[in-house]
Amino acid sequence: MAAIALTALILDALIGWPAAWFRRVGHPVTWAGRLIAALDRGLNRGAARRAKGAMTVVLVLAAAVVPAALLQAWLGPWVAAVLAWPLVAARSLDQHLRAVLVPLRAGDIAGARAATAMIVGRDLRRADAAALSRASLESLAENASDGIIAPLFWAAVGGLPGIAAYKAINTMDSMIGHRTPRHADFGMVAARLDDAANLIPARLTAGLIALASGRRAAWTVAWRDAGAHRSPNAGWPEGAMAGALGIRLSGPRVYGDRVAEEPWLNAGAPDPGPADLARGIALIRRAVALAGLGLLALALI
Structure with a gap:
């Protein structure tokens, strides 16, 4: 199974989608x-929304896992690895973050805001270089877990069905796992399942960031501050990133007309800037390379 994950990572790094x-x-x-x-349109109405949401989870998982399991059984692991390739997003994440870095380095705040808006959901109309760097680094760290390490982990555990199940769960969480009046009940099962699916990968990502940075502060900050994050998992890679770069992340941010008073990760450290974003992109590349080496070792074993 590790060979499936490694092959998918290599194909994504070389080609992307x-x-x-x-x-x-x-x-x-x-x-x-x-x-x-x-x-969501058909079931998220009337009574018993939580049960209907659970039914949605079962249907979506079945639609993802059953074909994946059959294809892997019929066509073998190498074809399964090729089919798993689109479900790893290392190249895409790198491209999105470099699209922010280029205008940010050039002092083009409007261009950097537009590029950052492609990867975060907060209000960026008044964001300066520090706020844009902070938002981008948070997205980089969180998506390194959700988009790269977690899919690779579940591919290594369960092959094509494993990575297909994870991506289905993660997509459901991003679409219906919100604490809004419409989705608080309907998306509850999807959100809790996503929390469980990311429990190990988020901490593994923090460890890889710490190892790639060579800084003890990366793990120290993640261990100390992750629990204060609004997400049970995102605080781990974000905290590791903050400690590795010696900057602060999270903190207050604007969503529409509401200010979310989030606690700081690595409070007391300075705000990041464009140079820190460049360092963060390079750090995630090294962390992903370490993940690839780990998969290679497992495949050889």
């Missing part, structure tokens, strides 16, 4: 998104 392919056929995550959206 070309934009022309996305325009022509979409992407497995967008296919799952259409199913989730249809079930």
